[in-house]
Amino acid sequence: MRIVVCVKHVPDIQSERALGPDGRLVRDGGDGTINELDENAVEAAVVLAEQARDAGDEAEVVVVTVGPDDAEDAVRRGLQLGADAAVHVLDDAVAGSDVFGTAAVLAAVLRRLGEQAPVDLVVTGMAGLDGLTSLLPAALAATLDLPQLTLAAEVTLADGAVTVRRDLDHAVEELTAPLPALVSVTDRANEPRYPNFQGIMAARKKPVETLTLADLGVDPATVGAAGARTEVLEAAPRPPRTDRVLVTDDGQAGARLAAWLLERDLVRTTPATGEVL
Amino acid sequence: MATVLVLLDHAETGALRGSVLELATAARDLADGGEVHGLWVGDEPVDPALPVLGRHGVAVVHQVSTGAVDARLTPVLAEVLADAVRETGATVLLALSTFENKEAAARLAVATGAGVVTDAAAVERDAEGRVVASKTVLAGTWTTRCAVRTGLAVVLLKAGAVVSRHVDEEAPLAPELRTRALAVSERATRAALVRRTPAAPSDRPDLSSADVVVVGGRGTEGDFAPIEALADEVGGAVGSTRVATDEGWIGHETQIGQTGVTVSPRLYIGAGVSGAVHHRGGMQASGTIVAINPDPEAPIFEIADYGIVGDLFTVLPQVTEELRRLRQG
Ligand SMILES: Cc1cc2nc3c(=O)[nH]c(=O)nc-3n(C[C@H](O)[C@H](O)[C@H](O)COP(=O)(O)OP(=O)(O)OC[C@H]3O[C@@H](n4cnc5c(N)ncnc54)[C@H](O)[C@@H]3O)c2cc1C
Numbered sequence: 289m290r291i292v293v294c295v296k297h298v299p300d301i302q303s304e305r306a307l308g309p310d311g312r313l314v315r316d317g318g319d320g321t322i323n324e325l326d327e328n329a330v331e332a333a334v335v336l337a338e339q340a341r342d343a344g345d346e347a348e349v350v351v352v353t354v355g356p357d358d359a360e361d362a363v364r365r366g367l368q369l370g371a372d373a374a375v376h377v378l379d380d381a382v383a384g385s386d387v388f389g390t391a392a393v394l395a396a397v398l399r400r401l402g403e404q405a406p407v408d409l410v411v412t413g414m415a416g417l418d419g420l421t422s423l424l425p426a427a428l429a430a431t432l433d434l435p436q437l438t439l440a441a442e443v444t445l446a447d448g449a450v451t452v453r454r455d456l457d458h459a460v461e462e463l464t465a466p467l468p469a470l471v472s473v474t475d476r477a478n479e480p481r482y483p484n485f486q487g488i489m490a491a492r493k494k495p496v497e498t499l500t501l502a503d504l505g506v507d508p509a510t511v512g513a514a515g516a517r518t519e520v521l522e523a524a525p526r527p528p529r530t531d532r533v534l535v536t537d538d539g540q541a542g543a544r545l546a547a548w549l550l551e552r553d554l555v556r557t558t559p560a561t562g563e564v565l
Numbered sequence: 566m567a568t569v570l571v572l573l574d575h576a577e578t579g580a581l582r583g584s585v586l587e588l589a590t591a592a593r594d595l596a597d598g599g600e601v602h603g604l605w606v607g608d609e610p611v612d613p614a615l616p617v618l619g620r621h622g623v624a625v626v627h628q629v630s631t632g633a634v635d636a637r638l639t640p641v642l643a644e645v646l647a648d649a650v651r652e653t654g655a656t657v658l659l660a661l662s663t664f665e666n667k668e669a670a671a672r673l674a675v676a677t678g679a680g681v682v683t684d685a686a687a688v689e690r691d692a693e694g695r696v697v698a699s700k701t702v703l704a705g706t707w708t709t710r711c712a713v714r715t716g717l718a719v720v721l722l723k724a725g726a727v728v729s730r731h732v733d734e735e736a737p738l739a740p741e742l743r744t745r746a747l748a749v750s751e752r753a754t755r756a757a758l759v760r761r762t763p764a765a766p767s768d769r770p771d772l773s774s775a776d777v778v779v780v781g782g783r784g785t786e787g788d789f790a791p792i793e794a795l796a797d798e799v800g801g802a803v804g805s806t807r808v809a810t811d812e813g814w815i816g817h818e819t820q821i822g823q824t825g826v827t828v829s830p831r832l833y834i835g836a837g838v839s840g841a842v843h844h845r846g847g848m849q850a851s852g853t854i855v856a857i858n859p860d861p862e863a864p865i866f867e868i869a870d871y872g873i874v875g876d877l878f879t880v881l882p883q884v885t886e887e888l889r890r891l892r893q894g
Contacts, residue, residue, distance in 0.1 A: 301842050305703045311711070325824070387681075388674060417823055419702070420846070421683045422664065426639065426671035435755035436640065438668060451759065455817050456664060457773070457826065458576075459763045465756035475824050476817075517680030521697065522710045529870055536861075537875025542883025545855065548871060550891055554832040554853055555777060555799040
């Protein structure tokens with residue numbers, strides 16, 4: 289069982305995040321971290337690898353990231369969380385890539401890994417908590433021509449097939465596909481383990497391979513800002529809210545809120561009659 | 566002149582989702598003298614979907630069936646979209662910003678080279694004719710405008726982003742219906758649907774498009790009755806935090822936040838909600854934010870327009886009662 293997990297280095301969402309004049313995320317705040325949802329992806333992969341080993345099979349988990357120098361922290365974290373090896377694609381030409389550029393680079397890494405030994409499963413987080421488009425998993429699956437099982441809240445492997453449960457707005461679905469396949473997981477899939485001292489020490493000895501676009505045979509013109517399909521024209525911080533009210537309930541705050549809502553026409557003045565087309 | 570294609574999301578019953586009319590409205594402005602076409606995937610639309618679409622400027626509806634293949638699989642939907650884009654020559658595709666549509670859009674984009682904007686709050690053409698979409702990012706703290714640089718622009722609009730309008734001039738009573746069957750590739754069904762359990766139907770409006778959303782968190786201690794009573798009084802939807810869904814107090818589909826539903830209603834009322842950054846990411850773009858929480862240090866007060874330091878179990882019933890009294894006159 290060989291599992292590859294794609295992880296991203298993003299600004300910590302607890303920190304003050306900002307966009308630069310070029311509309312790109314400011315990534316040099318120094319408080320970058322592994323995308324939280326990718327910890328769920330690593331955890332899912334490590335658990336599946338453990339299960340394979342318990343069943344007497346060999347198993348390996350490789351974490352892969354694409355990004356600047358700092359991004360190595362993301363794969364280091366993946367190694368601390370139990371992955372066995374890591375790949376970091378580091379190339380200035382990657383800066384400003386959109387989701388499709390990133391998917392092309394990740395696909396090239398996966399093809400290269402696949403030449404060394406077959407990859408059975410690709411796991412990603414459901415979204416990057418920076419751009420939050422959640423387009424990458426499906427884009428990567430399409431680029432690699434793998435079956436996709438996205439937004440998994442539960443992942444199981446059996447008899448060469450992967451099965452997931454996913455919770456959508458209007459339904460709960462169960463999907464299954466033969467391996468190799470791509471799975472994206474939500475934060476409901478598991479509780480990522482906290483790396484212990486041993487894990488942190490062991491991670492230091494694990495290999496991180498650094499690759500460039502040339503190593504991967506990817507044309508720089510197809511990725512990075514040059515290859516991006518959308519262009520940010522303007523980015524502005526949301527203006528602060530004005531006229532804010534903060535009161536302590538004196539027994540009448542609810543009644544005053546009701547009047548305030550009606551005054552501002554924030555709730556219908558006549559009771560709702562139901563939606564008609 | 567351009568053909569703008571609108572994906573006509575509908576319920577399993579064949580009833581059009583109301584927010585699709587917002588897309589049709591936005592599509593008219595983008596068409597620039599060209600036509601608005603709709604794509605209906607699956608069994609026939611039920612009344613009054615077609616005349617309503619006609620009144621909102623949709624000239625042609627392409628009804629595509631995939632035969633025995635389940636079109637709810639997003640790789641299948643992506644192939645249907647690619648086929649419809651080819652068939653119509655559309656240069657813009659609008660769809661609702663749902664997880665399913667995002668997946669299909671991502672695959673369509675890989676197949677066609679299209680540029681995609683998700684969670685758009687508005688879309689227009691700039692002076693050069695480029696499709697430009699606006700959206701809020703970084704948990705609602707920034708607004709961006711971005712232009713699509715490719716020949717096909719895919720924009721996924723949030724429900725409620727646009728106010729739907731009828732066409733002014735004498736519109737056709739119903740759009741022309743063109744029916745097609747499409748043979749999708751075998752690769753689109755390699756991930757097979759084993760089971761699908763539709764969410765229980767609700768009388769309340771859809772969370773993602775509701776005008777008013779009343780949200781309960783851990784502070785409800787599992788008692789959502791005051792939340793539901795206020796939501797019903799104002800015709801709003803009920804939302805929750807992850808804590809409330811993890812505890813099993815309410816269905817997962819009500820979770821608002823970065824890994825749940827994104828909402829931007831005119832009015833958000835959060836009770837027993839701390840305002841953790843993961844939750845804020847899904848609601849901070851709301852028009853007016855009201856918060857009720859006994860802890861004056863709760864982060865939600867930093868973004869609230871109207872904050873009450875108090876107990877939801879006394880404040881909310883009073884709001885509901887007073888609204889009822891005032892509205893009955
Ligand atoms: C990767 C990841 C993704 C996540 N995604 C989401 C997401 O999409 N959505 C989400 O919501 N969370 C998400 N979370 C969880 C999030 O971090 C918070 O834990 C969660 O939002 C907190 O929910 P809460 O406000 O209900 O609970 P708490 O933070 O525990 O707050 C409860 C509040 O209720 C107040 N309270 C108590 N009693 C009363 C009373 N009687 N009346 C009024 N107020 C009262 C308390 O003062 C407190 O402020 C995510 C977490 C992670 C790690």
